[in-house]
Amino acid sequence: MTVAPEKSDVDVPEGYVKLTIDGEEIVAPKGELLIRTAERLGTVIPRFCDHPLLDPAGACRQCLVEVEMNGRPMPKPQASCTLTVADGMVVKTQVTSEVADKAQQGVMELLLINHPLDCPICDKGGECPLQNQAMAHGRTDSRFVDKKRTFPKPLPISSQVLLDRERCVLCQRCTRFSDQIAGDPFIDLLERGAHQQIGTAETADVLDAASHTSEPDSASAGKSASAGLDSASAGKSASAGGQPFQSYFSGNTIQICPVGALTSAQYRFRSRPFDLVSTPSVCEHCSSGCAERTDFRRGKVMRKLAGDDPEVNEEWICDKGRFAFRYAAAEQRIRRPLVRNVETGELEETSWTEALRAAADGLAKARDGKGVGVLPGGRVTLEDAYAYSKFARVALRTHDVDHRARAHSAEELDFLASRVVSDGGPAGGGVTFSDLEKAPIALCVAFEPEEEAPAVFLRLRKGARANDVKVVHIGQWASPAVEKTFGELLACAPGGEAGAVDGIAQHAPDVDEALRSEGAVVLVGERAAEVPGLPTALHRLVERTGARLAWIPRRAGERGAVEAGTLPTLLPGGRPVTDADARAEVERHWGLDPGTLPADPGRDMTGMLNAIVTRDLDGLLVGGVDLDDLPDPALARKAFDAAEFVVSLELLPSTVTPYADVVLPIAPVDEKSGTFVNWEGRRRPFAVTLDGTGALADCRVLDTLGVEMDTDLFTQTSDAALGDLDRLAAATARAAAPDHPSAEPPAPGDGQALLATWRQLIDDGSLQIDEPALAGTARRVVARMSRATADGLGDHVTVSTDRGSVTLPVEVTDLPDGVVWLPGNSPGSKLRATLGAGHGAVVDIAGGDR
Amino acid sequence: MGIFDPVKGFGVTFGMMFKKVATEEYPEIGAPAAPRYHGRHQLNRHPDGLEKCVGCELCAWACPADAIFVEGGDNTEEARYSPGERYGADYQINYLRCIGCGLCVEACPTRSLTMINFYELADDNRQDLIWTKEDLLAPLLPGMEQPPHPMRLGENEQDYYVNGPELARDRGVPEHETVETDTEEAVR
Secondary structure, X not given: OOOOOOOOOOOOOOOEEEEEEOOEEEEEEOOOEHHHHHHHHOOOOOOOOOOOOOOOOOOOOOOEEEEEEOOEEOOOOEEOOOOEOOOOOEEEOOOOOHHHHHHHHHHHHHHHHOOOXXXXXXXXXXXXXXXXXXXXXXXXXXXXXXXXOEOXXXXXXXXXXXXXXXHOXXXXXXXXXXXXXXXXXXXXXXXXXXXXXXEEHHHHHOHHHHOEOOOXXXXXXXXXXXXXXXXXXXXXXXXXXXXXXXXXXXXXXXXXXXXXOEEEOOOOOOOOHHHOEEEEEEOOOOOOOOEEEEEEEOOEEEEEEEOOEOOOOEOOOOHHHHHOOHHHHXXXXXXXXXXXXXOOXXXXXXXXXXXHHHHHHHHHHHHHOOOEEEEOOXXXXXXXXXXXXXXHHHXXXXXXXXXXXXXXXXXXXXXXXXXXXXXXXXXXXXXXXXXXXXXXXXXXXXXXXXXXXXXXHHHHHHHHHHHXXXXXXXXXOOOHHHHHOOOEEEEOOOOOHHHHHHOHHHHOHHHHHHHOOOOOEEEEEHHHHHOOOHHHXXXXXXXXXXXXXXXXXXXXXXXXXXHHOOXXXXXXXXXXXXXXXXXHHHHHHHOOOOOOOOOOOOOOHHHHHHHHHOOOOOEEEEOOOOHHHOOOHHHHHHHHHHOOEXXXXXXXOOOOHHHXXXXXXXXXXXXXXXXXXXXXXXXXXXXXXXXXXXXXXXXXXXXXXXXXXXXXXOOOOHHHHHHHHHOOOOOOOOOOOOOXXXXXXXXXXXXXXXXXXXXXXXXXXXXXXXXXXXXXXXXXXXXXXXXXXXXXXXXXXXXXXXXXXXXXXXEEOOOOOOEEEEEOEEOOEEHHHHXXXXXXXXXXXXXXXX | OOOOHHHHHHHHHHHHOOOOOOOOOOOOOOOOOXXXXXXXXXXXXXXXXXXXXXXXXXXXXXXXXXXXEEEEEEOXXXXXXXXOOEEEEEEEEEOOOOXXXXXXXXXXXXXXXXXXXXXXXXXXXXXXXEEEHHXXXXXXXXXXXXXXXXXXXOOOHHHHHHOHHHHHHOOOOOOOOOOOOOOHHHHO
16 A cells, blocks of 8 residues: 655756645646646546647636645635646545535536436437546436426538537537637637537527527427528538638537537538547648548448547648548549550540550550650659659659649759758658747748648747747738738738748748748748749748748648659659769669660649640659649640550549540548658658548559559559668758749739739539538639729629630628639639739739629 | 056047147247337337437437347438437348347337237248338237328427327327227237
8 A cells, every 4th residue: 555655855957846646746847737747647537628729728627626725725625727727736626525526516517507318319429528527427317307498500610511409518629619710710719608608600690599498489480490501511601791600620620629619511410439430540631741530431431520630630630631532432432444446435434454564555656756744743652752753763664753733844853853852851851830830930931721732821820929939921812821920021012922922021021031940831832833033032031041941732742742752853861863973873773784775854833734645755654643734734635645655643533534445443532541741741651541442543543554564663552662761871961952043923904913812712623522611611603803904894803815805793891903713723813724823923803793 | 467457548639639738739820028128129109190210319228239230310390200319220130139028118108119929030031030110110009000191189399298298199199099009909
């Protein structure tokens, strides 16, 4: 038997305090919450409202403990989730104190008074903290004999979040999350006393009819609830009035709700926790590489939840990462290889052996003719990218490989080769998520954090809230992300970003000063490739100020693809193609004869497409590429039409499929293992979630295709591919810094404007098909322009080029005059496809009628 | 050993011919189980024909043999299968696995799942021994209507749960029948 020492001689370091919990002495850092100190001691105090990443609220009162200070007991039990530790505090939890235990049981009983007994139909049942704690500590029978308070249910507060107010225990986790973490405080506490409830501006309208404690007003209640449900399933927002709960992060409120008050429309009644097999996974959508948990049942993914990775996404993910996964189970998914019948011209299902032979024969013929170009697309894993890179060099003997299925430039190539590739990642001193939190300044250039990398946005906001990180955006308008990061906007015309960066010392000397301080960070998005001179200007800026630079692309695979060398100027590991030593090293590693690798860089994406049109290239090997993402979709279609032989490795029928001679099906991320490299350069490995589906990863397909062409890639599995890549140590030599002239943005004439554009997070992206609930929370598709520019146009504006036009409602925004902003790929606003124009182009604007 | 002993034995046989036989003529005539025998499962209905199953999966959770598969579904105004928000969209019991313990019946919160005394569950292939919702649902009694249809007996599920027995009386369900049919006749 151990006896707690009467007097301890525990040393208390500076900044720490000593207290007693249940008779045990413990040293805790000053400012730590009592509930966490107790947790470290192994005593779990029950709680609902407490969340380590949210500010303390003390809302649910479940964590009451008895506290004594300086020998004087506090008159009433105290909430341990709001009380910070103090020296000499004596705490008794429910383990040793009857008072605390009774208080906790009383609170549990009160919380359950109005909680309905509908656990059997509640989605949270089986993983519900309230259920668990009621089973563990609650009474076995209820003493409450009166009618419970009822509300119509469920109430859709957005197309993907359903609110059931009866079940709510008013812990305010959702409202605190929305207010503090996401910065979208559309959801809040309404009413007072027994009528207090969670709601949005919209639910407030129906409040009088809805809140009643007696008989449910069944007729109207039933109707309004089901009417709401219908609109939810139809994927529209709830009603017209007020501001809907449209947050890119609303799914997190479902996950942190300690009861079943907030449930997901997509997961509604789909399964129970005990049905699900959970596997850790990594998000495939943006370049943040958020940790996720994928839950599947009988070979079908049921839901995705945020994983806990304090270094990357903490415990949050965006709604796209959470809800957009059904593309992999889409009906139209390609599951068997397709080969085009020479006679009928139709794609026909065939066996793998036949399809691989057809692909290998066609590629070999094209290679021996004018050559084959490789377009892997930006959504590949590191291993798949490496396989593409090696396949291009070894099997196709070319450097014509470019994964950038978006606007790109030669300047960007230089920038990636000199500043991004092989910077060592977090271990090598690269910018990390944690650095964003502590930086004195974060300058976002041509980068829209909330739309392009939501986890980065959350970190910037957290830093701005907690550590006064100054967030400065060089963009066109004060987007929601600017406001929610408490940011400063340095507005410039689209295409004028390079000038703005160069002139930062003149027009914003305070920003320039801050950039010189320790830890300053510059974040640049993929849009930089569309602004001539911007990468060069950024290079000059960071050389001058000493700030650190991070490139944050939009797609998950881009950074890994750069490392794997799917670029015309780079070999794996960041080795420049033009460097003879680097080539020799790679040739040795791959077992090639010296001098096999061409000494000249290959063609970039646009170069390849032009070469096909001019008959300087015969074939194409294409991965996940949508022609409408390319800078010139018309040129791309012309080129694909003209190509002698096209092999497409695809998951779903795409814009490439009509031109493909052979289509080889590949595995979605759930069905393969691999590694994404996130924008930090951090490797995010993931294991296979759905095993045994028979779907093959790109690296496996390319390996087998390579064997058919008498070469061995050694990328049979992703482990083998990664091993092969890792045996090639990172290059030591770096490419020269980019040095390209910047251009003044063109001056728009009369009836013209400069086009500013970026993609919204929730739009018509190809990985967002079959998700009506998610699509319902997309931001409104509008054309934004200044009041002066919008003058005389009316409600709608038609933006046109010689290719086509887009008509959208006008929203007056703080843009510079003569600039119009449109979302890049949203319903009704697919700019590349219809206008063939991108950021910085000159477009015609006219009043449009709708 | 007496002189008649060899025929005595025939006497026993002959005598038995006039006694009542204990043999059950199965399967020609059939052998009804005791009224409360736990045979196969049945998914019961409310008096208007709506299903009692809410797809909560508690039966599947309770099942020690993992014989039950359930998937819930969302009732809409257009297609309503049960009172309330949720119904059992897919319901399967694998009688190759079921051990007839009845824990599922105890777990059922709506008394949707009960067991009737039908016990002829043998078959010559595995596929047919996975009984689906169509096989398990109780037959439509007089006054019942094949779902989907709107709630006929009340405004919400509370009315169904609280006033179930009274509602059954007013629907023309025969006097001696309960809605939870558990006799073999009901099956036929």
